[in-house]
Amino acid sequence: MPSDPGIGPRYQDSTKYRRHAMPGMPSVSVQVPLYKRYERPLAHIELPAADTEGGPGLWATVARRRSRRRFTDQPISLQQLSQLLWAVAGVTAEQSDRVYRAAASAGALYPNESYVLVSQVSDCPSGIYHYEVREHRLALLAEGDYSLEISEACMDQASCASAAVVLAFGAVAPRCGQKYGDRAYRYIYLDAGHLGAHVQLAAEALDLGSVNIGAFFDDEVNHLLGLDGINETVVYLTAVGQPHLHSA
Template sequence: ALLWATQGVTAKYGGFLFRTAPSAGGLYPVETYLFLRAVEGLEPGIYHFRPHVFDLEFLKKGDYSRELTDAALGQMIVMGAQVTFIWSAVVERSRWKYRQRAYRYIYLDAGHIAQNLYLAAEALGLGVCAIGALFDDKVNSIIGVDGIEETVIYMATVGWSQRHESFD
């Protein structure tokens, strides 16, 4: 449900795929990677989401909690998350059309995707924490991208929500 909400394909028209989150020019430069730490039925490790076939490509096995926490400037919420979404951008998908403005649109696209994650997670009783403070080179290395053609732009942790009563 979370993957579909963030980048699921909603329609096909000719050679174009439309997704749940909007993208400037319909170019969809944002890729989704996941670190699965504690997901029933799936081995802990790094995965890549392929929306056109709606599956997860297993990239590498292991517990990357410590490395991702360090890369997120020590934000301990990463350490305990069941899932960490890692979004990267294939910059040329937008740059060929938007030139210098491409980066602006890429970050807007990532924001739409993250908002959809928040909405879907809330409906499922899960908590989300978006993370923009990160060392991109460290995360690029963990997911195996070069940091030039494709580079990390955003992350979000997902886990069981801890509901607090209001102080009304």
């Protein structure tokens, strides 16, 4: 009997599309909401409108993009945070009943919710926020500076402790699974990769530093964000701040 190749190869193999053995496609009607809403009343921070034109050229930004892990204690502005969130998950088009966002997403389902742990942002109290996409605003989930906690949850990475903000992406797996079944996890991770790339390019264009974070204690980050780790679980984070000159 061949040995078990392990969960990774088994997952990859059992979620392949095969020309003559396609899985039954779930119903296309969307039952799981495309947006997360908290039932409890929350305070909000309205974000200034993001610029949709101008900025440095794309090629120059791609050429300069680098992971930067050392940040000064200088804050970023609310306008910069607005620009980052818009470039990652902001609405860029609306067509009939569909709303499209800045980063691509399989089936336009956008399973990854965006959270911001704010430590140093002008005109924005420290706290943990959920980004409300359609309203382009932040909903306050918990007040206070959680830079130490998020750094510990990310295996003591110093970048998270000194960042002005840490963005975290939580995957609502059933939102994607309702259309793609078990293959959804592939798309969730691919989607998250797009989000990470957009944050880094936006940060670079704003002269900010950023580093994507894939090494973290899942349930510790989930706990900080108030996620159950099953219906929604953190998949990726990005630390952003004012970079030290020539930092890496």
